[in-house]
Amino acid sequence: MPTIPSTIKPVATTFVIAAYNSINSTRADFKASNNNAQDIINQAINQLSSIGGEIKLLEGTYTISGPIKLKDNIKLSGIPRSTIITIPDNFNTDINAFQNGELTSANSNINIRDLIIDMNSANQSGGTMNGMMMFNVDGLDLIDVVIRNILNTGVEVEGGDNITLDRVRTINNNGRTIYIHDSDGCTVRNCFATESGSHGIFIENLTAPSFISDNACILNSISGITVINSDSVRLTNNICRNNDIDGIYIQDTEGHFISNNTIIDNLTNGIELQSSENGIVTNNLVSTNSGIGILANASPLNTITANRLDSNGSHGIQNTGASIGSTIDNNKVTASGGHGIDNSSTNIILASNSIGGSGSGFANINNSSGSCNIQNNLCRSLGTTDYGILNSGSNNIIAHNDLLSGGTVADFSDNGTGTVLFGGNRT
Known part of the structure; x- marks a missing residue:
């Protein structure tokens, strides 16, 4: 005869919860009231198996007055576009709609998906109200959440x-929309961050590589994507x-x-590097920003290559503040309001760029520093650039540049010392 095991392994549990206004609540294990x-x-979460399980929220409105507290190995899912978590009018009290436990200890394997969190800000006058607050979760997945x-x-x-x-999708939030900090690496993809009172996506103090891709960050009150003190971050295919x-x-x-991003119509700069080194900025479209297209300040050893910059309000590319040893090559820069490329850092390779139509009173390439190699660039005034x-x-080495009709005042003006021309430049 088969032997009956002395212990039975626990199995994951699934509970279905209905809102007070769910259409079909008969199949639910629990039914929520109109409030609380x-x-x-x-x-239901606390009655899950010791190894976790799933909470399914049926369609409807779940009005809360305190946080939903998640634990290890839990999946909480709603009905896409039909499960809404909200708070009452005039709640005006501190609350996180979702958090892990009491936010004092670590958790693992939390998955939240297919629901809407609407914190009813138009009908609140005070209180600190957040959508989700997660602390020390190893294995956190947020998928298809509004x-x-x-x-x-x-x-x-x-x-x-x-x-x-x-x-x-984060819409109309007064603070940061997505804020990940003091963590290992993260992946943020296919997200939409718009109309926030702060940053769109903000990554800070991460210790492992992070991947920020295919997001749209639009109409935010600070920057679209901000990354601070987080090495080896990859930003690709985003729209800001x-x-x-x-x-x-x-x-x-x-x-x-930083590659293949579309950066347009921002009110200051397109891409800004501050005290950031050994990076690559490539194949981005940077257009019609009010300030500088790409700014590198105190950011040495960067490669800025093969970008398309058009109609930015100030310089197309500016490399300044001891951003030494960088390479700026194969960029196409047109119709900048200031210089096409403005460099004031030493030991720069500035080569094979195509620059035209920079601002009146400016240059397609303005170099005020030393020991630079400026070769094989194409510069055209297009009737505007001095x-x-x-x-x-x-x-500096300044040679083999095509400067024919490069400026309305002069194709090439050399006020420096010790310039090496080699075979000269076409003027």
Whole structure:
């Protein structure tokens, strides 16, 4: 006869919860009341198996007055576009719609998907109200979640690792929409961050590579994407437009890779590097930003290559503040309001760029530093730019550039010392 095991392994549990207004609540294990819906949801979470399980929220409105508290190995899912978590009018009290436990200890494997968090900000006058607050979660997945009308932060994740946000839409939040900090690496992809009172996506103090791709960050009050003190971040295929400061802002970061992004109509700079080194900025479209297209300040050893910059309000590319040893090549820069390329850092390779139609009173290439190699660039005035190349630095190589009709004042103006021309330049 078969032997009956002395212990039975626990199995994952699934509970179905209905809202007070769910159409078909007969198949639910629990039914939430019109108010304080978090009580029944937390009750179900606490009754899950010791190894976790799934909470399914049927379509309807779940009005909460306290946080929904998640634990290890849980999947919480709603009905796409039909499950809504909200708070009452005039609640005016601090609340996180979702958090892990009491936010005092680590958790693992939390998955939230297919629901809407609407924190009813139009009918609140006070309180700190966040969509999600997660602390030290190892294995966090937020998928197909809409977070809107929040008085403060949409999603904040502190600590933890294996963090993934996919198809998260944050709309009309007064604070940061997506804020991940003091964690290992993260993946944020296919997200939409718009109309926030702060940053769109904000990544800070991450210790492992992060991947920020295929997101749209539009109409935010600070920058579209901000990365601070987080090495080896990859920003690819994002759209950042109509943000009140920069499209992409990078600070105190090393080994960044910024590629194939569309950065347009931001009110300050397109891409800004501050004190960030050994990175690559390539194949981006940077257009019609009010300030500088690409700014590198105190950011040495970067490669800025094969970007398309058009009609930016100030310089197309500016490399300044001891951003030494960088390479700026194969960029196409047109119709800048200032210089096409403005360099004031030493030991720069500035080669094979195509620059035209820079601002009146400016140069297609303005170099005021020394020991630079400026070769094989094509500069055209297009009736607006004063100089093809304007040099005031020392000991530079300036050769093999096509400067014919490069400037309305002069194709090439050399006010520097020790300039090496080799075979000369076409003027």
